Amino acid sequence: MSYVLRKTVDRPVEGFVRTVDKSKIPTCNILGVNIAAINMEWLIGYLKKHIKDLTGDYICVSNVHTTVTSYEEPDYGAIQNGGIMAIPDGGPLSTIGRKRGHINMARTTGPSLMGEIFKVSAEKGYRHYFCGSTEETLEKLFQKLKENYPGLEIAGMYSPPFRPMTDVEDEVIVKVINDTKPDFVWVGLGAPKQERWMAAHQGRVSGLMIGIGAGFDYYAENISRAPEWMQKSNLEWFYRLMQDPKRLFKRYFYTNTKFIWLVLRGK
Template identity: 80%
Template sequence: MLNRLNKNIDESTKGFVRTVDKSNIPTCNILGVNIAAINMEWLIKYLNKNIDKLTGDYICVSNVHTTVTSYEEADYCTVQNKGIMAIPDGGPLSTIGKKRGHKNMDRTTGPSLMEEIFKISVEKGYRHYFYGSTEETLEKLSRKLNENYPNLEIAGMYSPPFRALTDIEDTTIVKMINHTKPDFVWVGLGAPKQERWMASHQGRVKGLMIGVGAGFDYHAESISRAPKWMQNSNLEWFYRLMQDPKRLFKRYLFTNTKFLWLIVRGK
């Protein structure tokens, strides 16, 4: 399938160098990760202003799980800090930020960011590539996006195999993505895989890469988001746990407990 998709693509892989200064992005260091001390309004304005300069770079959507993993794994912490920014998807991160003096820091989730960008994409002319998940989910996602956001420009979609790619396959995929000239490359591989993928393709992939985890499933309407009151009360994790207890119980029990313990200890 990959060879068929790439058959007529002759564009070579090009390098993209960061041309924006990330020093003006306010951050709050939490367990070694420089979490962006921002809110959704700030982020949308920043992306609209700099999207052309952000091609080849990436944004991590960070929560308690990724932050604890970063604390335990130095290389993953480097990945989190290497991109243009790591936004506070997890409510506890923004809560800590506010307590440390970042009064305007609010939770900025991956699915909500996708929604806000989709709503302005026709006006701005943004093109979107979706990399990750399954072919079934991508088909549903395409259908729902066309229904909910008419005239949204979907540059392309690709579900990679659930195994390590060869160098040739990887290069072919990069060429395939770049050929579509997207502004945003939404990556739905799940953490920590999606962040590692973005970091390894920094400067190679055209478009701003954003790792959104289950964002594909939410916008495909395969799973539902928590009610607004639960989102605003930092209880969306509990809603997700009720949807998928077998997979998430151990993660939440371990990471949430460890996160609280580390914060209490002043780490």
């Protein structure tokens, strides 16, 4: 399969080129990451309008953990800033943005974004590829999506090995994804692995890549989302912590504490 290079208004990427003007997306710089100063309504409208032009690019779903990691690791920060946008999944990010004058900025979580896109997919004819998680979770995800979103076109699913893939294996999966001609490629490898994967495949993968962390588990119904009142109160992280304390306690304790400290110091 070959792809025609088109004139770009932004930096080119391998295979595909960016054809939308990234500078028109409002941003708020938080610890060096240009977080999109948007809300869900704006984001859905933007994706509906530009989805075909975003193929080969990626969106980071950013929170306190990824923002602090970006501050500590400049190469990861460059990845956060290197896609089409980094959306404010974490409530504290949108809160800071509003305090800095972006009055319409609101939390746009990865799972909520998935749901909003799934709702309009049958009407729009969007095709979806899912890359990440385990085969068991992907099987459950397939069944639940078919039950809950009639007409949703699932182009394909792939559970990558936990070891690093060889170059040959990587080329094979890229071809498999591209042959299915997806509009959205949902990447559920967990941060920071999923962002590094998307950046490494920028310009090579057909479709818009979006790193959604635990999104596969939510829609496979392996885990439940926090009640809406907790989401609106920026407490979803606490709900997740209660579900998986062994894995998340150290991360949340360290990154949340450091984030507060850095913000109070004016960083």
